[in-house]
Amino acid sequence: MQFKRNISLFVFGFFCIFLATPPPAVAVIEDVLDVIHVVKEVTVGILKAWDIVQETQIIKNIEFPLMREKQRKVLQRLKEMSRQIEQTEQKYAQNVALAVQSVSEFMSQNAPIMAKMTDIEDTMNRISSRFQQMQKYEAYKDKLESSTLVTFAEWTVSPNAYSVQHLMDRLHLILLGAEEKENTTINLLSMLGQTYEESTDQICHTQQSAQQFVYSLYTDIALTELKGYIMMEFSWMMLRLYGKGNFTQEAELMRMDYEKRTGRTLKLLREVMRRADRILWCCDPNKFIKGENYDEVTRLLQGYIENEVDLNTEETCRETCDFYQSTRSETCFKNLYCARQPRCTGKLYHCTFVDSDMWVCPASRNSARRYEYIEYENGRVLGQRSSCVRGTTKVDSWWRYLFWHCSYCFCLCDEISIKSDRYFNLRDTESNVENNRVVTGLRFKKHNRIFHLQIQEGEMLPRGAINRTSLTWKPIEDYQIFDRDVRNGRDYHTLSYESRSIDLDDIYTSDNSFVVVGVRFRIVGAHLNLEAKLAEFDFKTGKLISPEANSFWKSNDNTDVSGDRRQKINLIDPDMSTRTIVKSIPDSRHNQYIDFVNTNMNKDAAQSTVPFIDTQDVISNPPVPLSGLGIYHKGRTGYGGFLAPKIMTYDFTPHVRVPQTIN
Template structure:
């Protein structure tokens, strides 16, 4: 949502519109002229309008009233008026072009989720038809400006009378119709409390249609504003046409029309005020979270990545699970142990040894066929098939050939069983590291964070930031957007320390907190930094929030006016975190349906092994979604978060989310300037 670009344009539109108004009146400003202010900042409008008035006086004071001038001078005045019209139309066109792709995404999204809602479709078709009629007449007016030196006086007069005439085909009527369809005919109190108006209905439908964010990449608040932008620009076209029409009629001495023009402006102000009240309320209620949907096809290292060999299924005989080489116990006895040897070089000599700790051993069956994974794989086995018919993993063609593995009896008393355990082993095939260094935007260049993504570099997972230069009124200079390079250190580098530069997941420390980090009581901060820390045994997200001047678009001494915000709750604190459980989960890329967010703020999840039966416990879940998480258009962020998405029965994904800046407080209602 390039919310502020639009509103900044609207602020500057007030100047040429005022010039048109002053030309219409013939040199004296209307004593109660209603100026439609910038919906974000009235101070900005006052400054722009004041400048415009000073410039306008130089033009209008040299122009006598139409009733006392000859035809050639009328033509000259017409030319000046049309020149001013060109200024207005250029600014409207520029604003429309600037928002075209985001409006198009919002409209496309609407057409998708209302396709089975006949009442909503009818209203949307009515609005589309009305807006097209206004835009068509606006284009005709622009063509008059392009050929201003060749037009007959009667052509302009006919167009002007057709535009403002009190009938069902006039622009004034079309604007009333558009307003009525969008808001309904209830009073303002009903407007704010009811969901009967179209804007509220569309916002509600968007929020419950999770797939729509996949295509728009707009938060619900951005979506609402994109729709409003389309409507507001159309109304601005209508307003411009009516001002132009009254002006032409006065230029050619057809009447004074001061009162008619004043009534028109009051109607426009009333409609705009009512629409903005609704917009403010709908935006206040709308969600501001942007998260990334699953891609059409999961591609490793492109759309997702994995923690590898954190806890992985491993076959070991009991005789090698103790230093005495005995088989006195059962597999379940060994809940935390190590591989102590390789008795008589049996199957243990034919597989890579687990050099770490072994947890949760269990007996499945005595004899089995094992299909080993390729040597280059992070898996140990493709599948394991037991004699009793149970298969761990997905049985398929075994490229390396299966190996028969049998338990045996010792001294006719002890059964030396093969156990299925979980191996926690650090090594070159185990990517289990998370960066703890902070990543901060270039605040010296007035840059803020606009997007996030996970990135694995040198086996270390980083939370990479997209940064962009902040502009006045919360806009972002899109030409400055870039992904800030991550620190390319390695865990074995000099001056790199575990627990300071990076965190190592392990059986005892493999939790990650799921939080939304933002200031809930102060809208004057935006995100300029991110980092992970270790809180207890949990990876915990922190966001650096910096104060900024909304009007100027400048960070306010970020070295001083910045704070690191986090959620300090732990699973043992007074306010307990809720744990999300994953049990016997399949590999998340195997699901045929898209993932949905399943976590809430103040929860956490553990990295665990995939299911025994579904995957022979060979993968670590959840996976990490490494797609870009950005909004269209980019905006400053009020907060960030980590969340879990998936489907029941599958391991799902961890991913970052962004919380767009709340523009609601800056939607100011228009006021009359006397």
């Protein structure tokens, strides 16, 4: 009975006593991450297997058929536990593989760390290889000789450099270092997490936040240690079953070592996960394809050539181009060049004089651009000169009455037209909470010339898991700006010269009992402002708790003139976003904003509106609930960059329970 009591104390101590004062034992056990839950289940299974062995008296002449039956029962229990481990491994296989591959890629130049990773891989492979051998014994449990199992057991627990016990100690030492040099920042797991966080390409490749990456690595290690633990428990059972000794103290020491190692690892994991970033965003694609991985606001502010004589109702040329900072195209004097180009029917801003005479290369008729490039007689070129498919047009200024020069001005046209896609959806977009679905991903999508924030939704399962088979992109509302009962300012927002700012925010909650179930834009002053809807849920069951009653919209209400004032991001002489030869990087932070502006006059003849819109899927792998989301800007100096959504994965840190040693 003393032996069985010790096992019970181990299980209770390992899973029910934590650094903080715990809730009732059952709640503590269940309110943990999947891998820790599996460890608990397997440990309880081992306790039940020991019940079978405990009935056996340690005598050499015990009846052989009875021994065979107990052997068969023990191996059957082990088979059930092995199946649990295999199912968990399969569940996380892809995530672990991506994490390990990432380590190999971004750490390839760090010889010391790669040497440690090679040692870890070698050690884990040895443990897994022996575990597979034990699984073969499980498959042939009715045909095995007792000597085969005894030999395997003795080999497993022997106090030498080849035993499973030694391999587990070695794995722990490589990962965390010596116990007397305890440090939660100077260890392999912390270094890998920090380096991964700094390697933006890897985050985009794995689609895992830094916290998910750390947990994926831990999962692989924890399951390997669990395999070793099962093998040692099995070995002590077999040796006791076949009368090789009592082994009570040996098994107890083994459990104490396993408990101590696991407790130390979980303590470190909790701290590393607490510090790890949970933001996920998309890198630039290898090739930009409009309509597939990016899109544009078009003809919001666009370079436009107009003669001064057409910028006033009197058809005079008494001023200079700089005089006209806010005007319209009023006439088309004598049907000159004004009659040969699409007229700007909106307002004209910031006119300036470049040179008197020029050659204009018009864009194709179906393009949102007006000009491909403009070449002035003084040699200055606006845009990128290339072959002109439609042929260039000579445009010359002229003198009137020898006193007034009727100059062609270069202005910015703000024109609402069929070629101007400048609309953002203001309607709520929410997940199907009635079917326990939550937001798991985001992307911008242009539909009917309106930009929408489309959500990916998935069914939430116990302990923060998402049912992969349920993942879908919620269909976008199919409305158009000219539909009956659709209004500007209520259903959609129209960008204009006076209202073209978008706020860059991270909207999240620090209350870990809430997850994102909706998203929308609203108008605050003249800014597009993001809001997220958060609903309460139960981590253990994965169920939303009365989502209609226990939910709320959250936003950042600061403006550029009130509260904690927002800072503006200025794009300096931006070229088209897709012309960069290096990948964009995030350059904005929370509580900022950016204006949609025209591209630089020299680089692009001011023909495009930047930033462009990144329309790639922003999702995590594995899919998880979200604690928050945001809008950010990424780019490079001299380019317009991209606006894009980002997501914040759920914080699993509170569910990493750290055990205490029993006194």
